[in-house]
Amino acid sequence: MKTTEPPIKIINAKGVHLYTEDGQDLIDSISSWWCVIHGYNNPELNEAIVQQVNKFSHIMLGGLTHDPVEKLSTKLAELLPGDLDYCFFSDSGSVAVEVALKMALQFNTNRNSSRNKILALDHAYHGDTFKTMEVGDDEDYHFAFGKKKDNVIHISTNITALEKAFTNFGKQLTCFIVEPLLQGAGGMRMYDVSFLKRARELCDEYDVLFIFDEVATGFGRTGNRFVADLVQPDILVLGKALSGGYIGHAVTVANKRVWNGFYDNDPTHALMHGPTFMGNALACSVALKSIELFEKNNYLDKIKKISEILKREVADFTDPRIREIRVMGACLCIEVFDKSTINGFKQFAYDRGVFVRPFLNCMYTMPPYVITKEELVKITDTMKAWFLR
Numbered sequence: 001m002k003t004t005e006p007p008i009k010i011i012n013a014k015g016v017h018l019y020t021e022d023g024q025d026l027i028d029s030i031s032s033w034w035c036v037i038h039g040y041n042n043p044e045l046n047e048a049i050v051q052q053v054n055k056f057s058h059i060m061l062g063g064l065t066h067d068p069v070e071k072l073s074t075k076l077a078e079l080l081p082g083d084l085d086y087c088f089f090s091d092s093g094s095v096a097v098e099v100a101l102k103m104a105l106q107f108n109t110n111r112n113s114s115r116n117k118i119l120a121l122d123h124a125y126h127g128d129t130f131k132t133m134e135v136g137d138d139e140d141y142h143f144a145f146g147k148k149k150d151n152v153i154h155i156s157t158n159i160t161a162l163e164k165a166f167t168n169f170g171k172q173l174t175c176f177i178v179e180p181l182l183q184g185a186g187g188m189r190m191y192d193v194s195f196l197k198r199a200r201e202l203c204d205e206y207d208v209l210f211i212f213d214e215v216a217t218g219f220g221r222t223g224n225r226f227v228a229d230l231v232q233p234d235i236l237v238l239g240k241a242l243s244g245g246y247i248g249h250a251v252t253v254a255n256k257r258v259w260n261g262f263y264d265n266d267p268t269h270a271l272m273h274g275p276t277f278m279g280n281a282l283a284c285s286v287a288l289k290s291i292e293l294f295e296k297n298n299y300l301d302k303i304k305k306i307s308e309i310l311k312r313e314v315a316d317f318t319d320p321r322i323r324e325i326r327v328m329g330a331c332l333c334i335e336v337f338d339k340s341t342i343n344g345f346k347q348f349a350y351d352r353g354v355f356v357r358p359f360l361n362c363m364y365t366m367p368p369y370v371i372t373k374e375e376l377v378k379i380t381d382t383m384k385a386w387f388l389r
Contacts, residue, residue, distance in 0.1 A: 005346075008355070013040035016371045018355055026355040029365040029379045034184070034216050036245030038293055039370040045244050048289035052282050061089070061279045068284035075291060076253060082232045083256040088271070089249065089279040093215035093239030094127025096250035097177075099273055100235045101131050103254060104175035104209045107261040110269045117169055118152045119176040119208075123186030126177065126213050135177055157191035159198050170206035175235075177211040180227035181328065184216040188333035188364050190326050196231040203234075209258065215239040215250065219294060220303045221366065223329030234258055244290035249283035302369045306330045309373060310365075313380040319387040323361070333364040334383055345386050354382045 009021040016039050018026040031037060038045060052068060059066060069089065077085040088103075090096045101118070108115045118135055126132040135152055153169055155161045166173075180196055183189040203210040212233040218226050219241040228236050235258060239250035262271050277283075293299075310332040314325050323335045336342055339361035349356040356363065363386070365379050 008350070015039040015041070016368045016375055024350070025353055026350065027353060027367075027371075027375050027378060028355050029349075029367055030355070030357055031366055031368045032245055033240070034221065034366045035240035035243075037219060037241045037299070037369045038244050038290065039368045042244070042293075044293060045246055045286050045289055048285045049246065049282055052285035055281075057282050058277065058280050060276065062274060066279075066281050066284075068281045068288065069279035072279075072284040072288050075288060076238075076251065079291065080226065080236065080253060081229050084228065084232065084236055084253045085256065086254040086259040088252045088254070088273070089284075090252065090275045091250065091277040091280070092127075092248050093213075093237065093250045094129045094132050095275055096215070096237045096239055096252045097126045097132045097135075097213055098129055099252040099271075100211050100213070100237050101135065101175070101177070102273060103235060103252065103258060103262075103271060104211060106269075106271060107209060107258055108174045110261050110264070113174075115172055115174045116151050117172045117174065119165055119169070119173050120152060120154050121178055121183065122154050122156050123183055123189055124154065124177075124179065125183065125185035126179070127215075157189070157195050159195055162195065162199055162202065166202045166206055166208075170202070170208065173206065173208045175209040175211050176203055177213060180212045180214060180217055180231070180233075181222045181224075182217050182331060185359075187335065187360050187362055188326070188331060190328045190333075193227075193230050196227070200231050200233075209234040211235045211237070213237045218242070220299055220369065221329055221331060223300075223303055223307055225300060242290070243283050243287045244293075246286045246290075247280065247283040249277075249280060249287060299369050303330045305373075306367065306369065306371065306376060309376050310380065313377060314384075317384055317387075321387065330369060331364065331366050332380070332383075333362050336361050336363075342386070348386055348389075349382050352378075352382050352385070354379055356382075 010018050011021050012019040016027050018028050073087040076087055088099055120135040124136050126136050155165045210233045212228055215237055218238045234255050236253045243249045307329050310327045321336050321341045323337050325334050342358045342363050345358050346356055
């Protein structure tokens, strides 16, 4: 709090634009932490909220239910591949990952297994609650909480390292958790689907649950609707774009096998977890409308065009201070060798009408999918202008 810059006060927002108290018009290049995929103040999403709020905003899911949560559960079961049919709702991505880990651990406890280790990736970020920090490997966020416990093993996105981990620990693992294809807060790290395919084979061979944390990657960010469409996990976590950035909401989706691990006459085999705002009626209503917009407006085509523009705009751009430029779907990252290289970039971009939030040694964009070509080029031009100034 002593060293941070004062926040920018926003008084209105529309489309991809944020309007500040001091009269500045900013293009939001990062979709408010990657969730506002339809842009701001979308009339159809607004109306979905209004219609539901006129009925009721929230009721607990303990012994009660309502149409929006039932319809969203049904829609997700239809939307997701294979038998990823069983939804458990919560109020944030971090909590949804906690629930996924809890599911995996108790799945093994319920079958009297002594497995006690979790496999995760180097540079992982799965949230800021305690169990998610334990499986995370991002010291920039979690440095204040000391060394991780020795029951979490971290590996690189290298198939040799993957195979070695399963050879050494496979029979002790409860689960393997990954951010599939794109690791966000760990530095916009991108890797190949072949790693996930081999991991799926090894999880099957060693009887290990495979968890996809698609809080950031779900709903098109990598260019795929879900990475789970390419390789199916046992447990899938969705958040951020699930509600179009309107209300904090998330879901942990299990397959039939995981569901059956809890479906028992023994009450101690139940998953004992109950967030107050799980299945919130407003969140479910706006999520249903968000999914409808994603499907009817061919968002995967929009994302493909965004990706093409990003690749084109940086194709021939070089600077000796840049380590790597990479693009996946609707995500561009410019990674520099020395993070001091991008000190001051936030103000530089602000002065040119773009809101950015560089971190570590990365400047990046994850724009709303409704962005125009001209608005997107303004973002990439601002990034390039920083190095050319």
